[in-house]
Amino acid sequence: MSLLRISPSSASVKALLAERAASAPPVVPVAHRGGIGGGVFLAPPRKNAQPSTLAAAAARAGVPETRPSDGQDFPESGVCRAPPLAAPASVSVAGKPWKTADARLVLEDGSIWRAKSFGASGTQVGEVVFNTSLTGYQEILTDPSYAGQFVLMTNPHVGNTGVNHDDVDTRAITRRLREDGSLIGVLSTEESKTDEELLELSRKWKIVIAYDFGIKHNILRRLASCGCKITVVPSKWPASETLKMKPDGVLFGNGPGDPYAVQTVKELVGKVPIFGICMGHQLLGQALGGKTFKMKFGHHGGNHHVCNLQNGRVEISAQNHNYAVDPASLPAGVEVTHINLNDNSCAGLACRELNLMSLQYHLEASPSPRDLDPGNVPSFPSRNLCSTPHWASRRG
Numbered sequence: 001m002s003l004l005r006i007s008p009s010s011a012s013v014k015a016l017l018a019e020r021a022a023s024a025p026p027v028v029p030v031a032h033r034g035g036i037g038g039g040v041f042l043a044p045p046r047k048n049a050q051p052s053t054l055a056a057a058a059a060r061a062g063v064p065e066t067r068p069s070d071g072q073d074f075p076e077s078g079v080c081r082a083p084p085l086a087a088p089a090s091v092s093v094a095g096k097p098w099k100t101a102d103a104r105l106v107l108e109d110g111s112i113w114r115a116k117s118f119g120a121s122g123t124q125v126g127e128v129v130f131n132t133s134l135t136g137y138q139e140i141l142t143d144p145s146y147a148g149q150f151v152l153m154t155n156p157h158v159g160n161t162g163v164n165h166d167d168v169d170t171r172a173i174t175r176r177l178r179e180d181g182s183l184i185g186v187l188s189t190e191e192s193k194t195d196e197e198l199l200e201l202s203r204k205w206k207i208v209i210a211y212d213f214g215i216k217h218n219i220l221r222r223l224a225s226c227g228c229k230i231t232v233v234p235s236k237w238p239a240s241e242t243l244k245m246k247p248d249g250v251l252f253g254n255g256p257g258d259p260y261a262v263q264t265v266k267e268l269v270g271k272v273p274i275f276g277i278c279m280g281h282q283l284l285g286q287a288l289g290g291k292t293f294k295m296k297f298g299h300h301g302g303n304h305h306v307c308n309l310q311n312g313r314v315e316i317s318a319q320n321h322n323y324a325v326d327p328a329s330l331p332a333g334v335e336v337t338h339i340n341l342n343d344n345s346c347a348g349l350a351c352r353e354l355n356l357m358s359l360q361y362h363l364e365a366s367p368s369p370r371d372l373d374p375g376n377v378p379s380f381p382s383r384n385l386c387s388t389p390h391w392a393s394r395r396g
């Protein structure tokens with residue numbers, strides 16, 4: 001086991017940490033199983049795992065020098081310090097069959113735990129809970145009852161590999177959770193997201209209602225990773241019921257066949273921010289008074305060039321549709337924001353006055369590794385479903 005200093009990267013985060021920093025032991029943990037699509041382990045950057053750092057950190061935290069094997073510190077006193085193990089003369093990670101990445105776990109109390117991850121990448125929001133089991137992590141990490149949560153194993157000795165130089169102590173976070181109760185956390189490997197942004201994600205949920213016409217799970221996953229709390233409703237869910245739920249935004253997603261449910265969309269337009277994907281885009285087009293038509297052979301492929309008319313950038317998109325919105329039929333005030341460069345058909349529209357936008361392609365489908373990720377298109381924040389100001393306003 002080893003320790004890691006909490007290293008806030010900005011004054012504002014420092015301020016948030018100030019109340020707790022004095023008593024918070026400078027430790028970092030291992031977190032398992034984000035909702036990112038697999039297990040995530042955090043391990044500390046190796047440079048922070050030096051015995052001298054550990055000793056100094058322990059002294060600052062006022063933690064007595066005891067080893068976990070003493071068995072005196074936990075759980076009675078909620079001890080959270082690992083012993084200053086003598087590091088092996090040389091420890092190499094070169095032979096590991098996985099890639100590691102810098103990761104951060106940001107809790108809603110303002111604490112930031114920097115470490116290394118392996119496995120899935122991305123950003124995920126979830127409730128952090130701890131599990132004290134000594135064995136059986138396979139069953140724990142695959143238990144669907146943990147959906148929406150991060151599981152923090154208090155026992156660092158998980159699996160059959162023994163304790164090694166990269167393993168870390170999770171008990172500091174556990175102590176915090178025991179004192180304050182379960183906390184919402186954000187686990188992220190995305191360097192483009194600042195600490196402040198991650199902290200905001202942990203504190204503010206956006207309530208999204210997603211109509212299910214056959215919605216793709218990855219759309220929901222990507223929204224969840226932006227800090228959205230999503231309720232999926234059936235395709236015939238009345239607009240009046242949606243409005244009663246006071247959402248920050250409504251998503252009309254993909255689905256088979258000719259667009260339907262236009263009446264529901266009409267009843268919501270102008271009352272709540274709306275985002276449409278693929279069939280949702282066609283529905284919005286019709287609800288605004290436009291017309292859709294059946295294309296000769298449709299668009300089905302993973303390499304359709306789309307021009308974003310707002311910034312002139314060309315995006316490579318995944319497409320799957322047989323119908324398209326006729327731009328000439330759209331009323332004034334509705335802007336065509338994207339066109340398919342193969343045939344100049346409408347690939348996106350927006351109406352700022354009515355707080356809506358839509359795309360005729362699958363931005364969640366990752367045609368290239370991160371092609372349509374907002375972090376890669378910083379000049380166009382509306383690429384981000386969540387940061388688009390006219391799509392989903394923030395909820396405090």
Ligand SMILES: NC(=O)CC[C@H](N)C(=O)O
Pocket residue numbers: 253254255256257258259277278279280320321322323324
């Ligand atoms: N991917 C989709 O949502 C398909 C939309 C619609 N069914 C079409 O074929 O045009």
